[in-house]
Amino acid sequence: MRGRVGRPGLMGTVARTAVIAGTATAVSGGMRNKQAAAAQAQAAAQQAEIDKQAQLDALQAQVNTLAAPAPAPAAAPAAGGDDLVSKLKELASLKEAGILSDAEFDAAKAKLIAG
Numbered sequence: 001m002r003g004r005v006g007r008p009g010l011m012g013t014v015a016r017t018a019v020i021a022g023t024a025t026a027v028s029g030g031m032r033n034k035q036a037a038a039a040q041a042q043a044a045a046q047q048a049e050i051d052k053q054a055q056l057d058a059l060q061a062q063v064n065t066l067a068a069p070a071p072a073p074a075a076a077p078a079a080g081g082d083d084l085v086s087k088l089k090e091l092a093s094l095k096e097a098g099i100l101s102d103a104e105f106d107a108a109k110a111k112l113i114a115g
Contacts, residue, residue, distance in 0.1 A: 059099050066091060087112050
C-alpha cells in the first residue's frame with residue numbers, strides 16, 4: 001500500500017494546527033509579559049520621582065524655615081548670640097550635606113545676620 005500523495009491527512013493537519021496554536025500562545029504570552037514588565041518599571045520610576053520630589057519639598061521647607069528671618073526681639077539678650085551661632089552652624093551643616101548651594105547658604109546667612 002502506498003502513502004497518500006498531496007494533502008496531509010487529518011492527523012497531519014491537527015498536528016500542524018497544534019504547533020501553530022502553541023507558537024502563537026507562546027509569542028503572545030511573551031509579549032504580554034514584556035508589556036507588564038515595562039508598565040511595572042514605568043510605575044516604579046514614577047513613584048521614585050514622586051518620592052524624590054516629596055523629599056526635595058521637605059528639604060526646601062526646612063531651608064525656608066531656616067532662611068526666614070526671626071522677628072527681632074525688643075531687647076537683644078546676651079543669649080541671642082548663641083541662637084544665631086546655632087542657626088549658622090545648622091546652615092553650615094546643610095551646606096556640607098549638599099542640601100544648600102553656596103549662593104543659598106550665603107543668602108540665608110546674610111538674612112540671619114541682618115535679622
